[in-house]
Amino acid sequence: MTRLALLALLGALVFLSALQVVTTRYETRLLVMALQALKTQRDDLEREWTQLLLEQGTWSTHGRVEALARNKLNMTVPRASELKHIRS
Amino acid sequence: MNTEYDPQPAWRRHLVVGIFGLLASVLVWRAFDLQLTNREFLQGHGDQRYLRVVQTEAHRGMITDRNDEPLAISTPVSSVWVNPSQLVQNRKRWAELAKLVDMSEDQLETLIVPRRKRGFLYLKRHVKPAMAEAVEAAQIPGVHLTGEYRRFYPGVEIAAHLLGFTNVDDRGQEGIELAFDSMLTGTPGKDRVIKDRLGRVIEYVERIQPAAPGKDLALSIDRRLQYVANRELAKAVQKHKALAGLMVILDVNTGEILSLVNQPSFNPNNRAELKGEFFRNRAVTDLFEPGSTIKPFTVAAGLESGQYTPSTRIETAPGYFRVGRHTIRDIHNYGNLDVTGVIEKSSNVGSTKIALSLDADILWKTFNNVGIGHLTQVELPGETNGRLVDHKHWREIEHATLAYGYGMSVNALQLVRAYATVANGGTLYPVTILRREQPPQGMRVMSQTTADAVSLMMERVVQTGTAKTAQVYGYRVGGKTGTVHKNAQGGGYAEKDYRSLFAGYLPVSKPRLAAVVVIDGPRAGQHYGGLVAAPVFADVMHEAARILNLPADAIDGVPADSGVRMASSPTRTLPAGPRIQ
Known part of the structure; x- marks a missing residue:
């Protein structure tokens, strides 16, 4: 009788571990899919960042800023006589 | 009991057993053959049915000045490629294709017809986004887009001789781009994965090649x-x-x-027809x-x-x-x-x-x-x-x-x-x-x-x-x-x-x-x-x-009284100010 019970118990445990394997496998799969999605998102963001950097670089080209400052904002470089040196 | 009763001759029994034995041994031999001898070949083919190779991106490293301001940046662009063997079956859409990529139909013919047995041919590289979208929307079978990288120089001509430039394959040709090409170029990573029916990656099986992104380079210039x-x-x-x-x-x-x-x-962004004389870093x-x-x-x-x-x-x-x-x-x-x-x-x-x-x-x-x-x-x-x-x-x-x-x-x-x-x-x-x-x-x-x-x-x-x-x-x-x-x-x-x-x-x-x-x-x-x-x-x-x-x-x-060198007090004054344009 006890032998049968033991056998049944072991059989049940095997069955439970089998279920656990299936569950773990499934969860791994979900995590891997999430990882791949994040990697793709990272690549997309990095691509967007380089494009933004390029756009910023183009807008902030020194020649363009100088032309705007001189022509649109009427700015000039201060002359020596307009400078005040402060000794600390 | 009738002792002379002999229902079948012995040889018929032995023949049947022998035939079954032969068939069984053939099966056993075949089992050995498949499992042991041809194992790798068959396993490989089996894997090919459901294993895929996925690439991780590795674009060219950025070149910056000493204050980390970008001087050369790689940006994604699309390139149009075709499958000539597939395209020759769609002759009636060639006119439409030619217009999309800004070619004449004759040019398209001379390009594709001699290569009609091939499976891959670049049609136009580094196209503008508008053209890429149009090609995508047209959905011509055999015509595809692929992502490549192109180098842009936001400073335009100010550091042109120093930086040099790259060719269409993103390899350095002159200047820093050439001198540090191997360091700037990245190697894409390759993984072998299992994908499910919907194309999502569900398991990483093997790392074929680790990703090595191109390294950024900081120059000394301001x-x-x-x-x-x-x-x-x-x-x-x-x-x-x-x-x-x-x-x-x-x-x-x-x-x-x-x-x-x-x-x-x-201008390294647009080098049209320039002679070498312009590129020389004098x-x-x-x-x-x-x-x-x-x-x-x-x-x-x-x-x-x-x-x-x-x-x-x-x-x-x-x-x-x-x-x-x-x-x-x-x-x-x-x-x-x-x-x-x-x-x-x-x-x-x-x-x-x-x-x-x-x-x-x-x-x-x-x-x-x-x-x-x-x-x-x-x-x-x-x-x-x-x-x-x-x-x-x-x-x-x-x-x-x-x-x-x-x-x-x-x-x-x-x-x-x-x-x-x-x-x-x-x-x-x-x-x-x-x-x-x-x-x-x-x-x-x-x-x-x-x-x-x-x-x-x-x-x-x-x-x-x-x-x-x-x-x-x-x-x-x-x-x-x-x-x-x-x-x-x-x-x-x-x-x-x-x-x-x-x-x-x-x-x-x-x-x-x-x-x-x-x-x-x-x-x-x-x-x-x-x-x-x-x-x-x-x-x-x-x-x-x-x-x-x-x-x-x-x-x-x-x-001012600072530093080691002191001239013997010059008394004349400096001019009123520098020339300002």
Whole structure:
């Protein structure tokens, strides 16, 4: 009788571990899919960042800023006589 | 019991058993064959049904200036490719395709028909986003888009010669892009994965190749100085109708190149039909005779030898001097000068007399020690080595002409390195185009006393000598002009073809920046270094000093009390202000 019970118990445990394997496998799969999605998102963001950097670089080209400052904002470089040196 | 009963003959039993045995052994053999012998082959094919290879991106590293401002960025672009074997089955859509990629139908035919057996062909690379969207929307079978990377240079022409450019396959062709190509190029990573029905990755099986992204590179140049230098150089080259020009700014204490510009320049983003002449980085590749800019080093040799002091008198009258069959002339008869005056007035006669009174090897050693005749070994491709003939082979006339800078050759980097050595008090540092993360190892090649003395002489050149146009308000400036005859076509020197030079540094009390300006072939009337090259130095340094926040050391003509070098109180005032355009 006890032998049968033991056998049944072991059989049940095997069955439970089998279920656990299936569950773990499934969860791994979900995590891997999430990882791949994040990697793709990272690549997309990095691509967007380089494009933004390029756009910023183009807008902030020194020649363009100088032309705007001189022509649109009427700015000039201060002359020596307009400078005040402060000794600390 | 009937003993004679024999239902079947024995052989029939044995035959059936034998046939079954044979079949069974065939199965067993086949099992062995499949499982053991052909295992890998069959497993491979099985894997191919559901394993896929996924690539991780690795684009080219970014090139930045010393303040991490981007100079060269890789950006994704689309390229159109076709499957010719598939495309030939869709003949009626070729007209539409040709219009989408801006080709004529004939061009498309000549491209595709000879390759109709192939499975892959680039149709147009690096297309504009609008064209890519149109191709995508058209959904022509056999036509696909793929993502590639293209290099863009936000600074456009200001650092064009330094950076170089890449070809359509994203490999460097010139400049830094070439010199550091392997470091900038990344390798994409490859993983073997299992994908499910919907194309999502569900398991990582194997890492075939680890991803190695391209490394970013930080140069030593400052984008703002580069812009100012380029702007002023372009103006000067245009004003004097010169063939070309260049300027290099060096940090005297670290050997870092803070700016390197050449004219003519080009737009690396759009290189259409340009000749190689535009791409040449003249500061590195072009050699020239330094002329009068070498005189401070001749004097340095005299001071180091102990035979001269800054106030030793030299007779330069009557303004010319015979050496063998040759006559060395000054522009005017300057009469009796002290050594400082020889530099201030740039007297050829004075320099020659000093040089000839020294042993050849002492003179040679001084030039050699500041790097003349040695490559700077800067990390840019194409550097040519200047020439300084060994003193053992000098004839008297060579010994003489070397005193005022003829008979030797340098490139701009070698010259500015020599000036930086005097400026920082006598230590030679290696020149680099990369941002330094640690202070460099230098080598003392000149005594501090000599360097200080020569520096004060060069300050006089700017205060009252040939380089008054190099003055920068608020700073003590030292330097030397040069006006060199270029070589004539058939040998010898051209009568009216010049190179205008200025080499200098500031602030004299605590030098930070050294620069060389070369204007090649000015033909608008003026050609003296002091009139053509020195003003460029002044205009650039005025802004550079402000950008870098250099502490002023000469407000209203009075030197501030800081640093080692103090001139014997100059009392004249500096001009009211720099020329502002």
